[in-house]
Amino acid sequence: MRQTLIAALAVLAAWWTGPAGADDADRAVVGRFLLVDMTGRPVTDETYAGKIRLVVFGYTYCPDICPTVLNTLSVALEHLGADRGKVVTLFVSVDPERDTPAHLKDYLVSFPEVTGLTGSAAQVAAAAYNFKARYEKQPAADGDPAAYSIDHTASIYIMDRAGNFLARMPHASAPDRVAERVRSYLYPKRDDQ
16 A cells, blocks of 8 residues: 555656756746655645745755754744744755655754655655756765765745745855745735835
């Protein structure tokens, strides 16, 4: 049963990737995905409907950028105070070989309120395609097949409550700037104000 579900999810993930060969410049960021969360539960973008989503792509063996951006997201949530419940932070692993749900759960203990997502290679590729995120496996200099690194897009994607793209912020953004930007989407100014 579980294998059948996983196969069906992979087929859906492939369907969600859009037309093969589409030029990135001509495509919009689409926040659709079909992945597995760090508890092993299948999730889609609709799982998080009603919340602003902060989405980053990375992997747990990343030496510097990923821990920094995850810390930024955790601190940004602190800055949001009571509004933090209106936001979900999602860390999509581009390393499904090593970043199992259990490994993500252990790793993310250091980053409160960040939810880890992974899936099959096809599911991760589909999510990255939809977000216009790139990643590429780099072999280790010493040839150790288990010690590879992954070059990846490190931006913070901000998606609205329906999963539509709002903005992309640099990974080095200050937590207070991220919180301020999120708050601007939670409480947009009207023209008559």
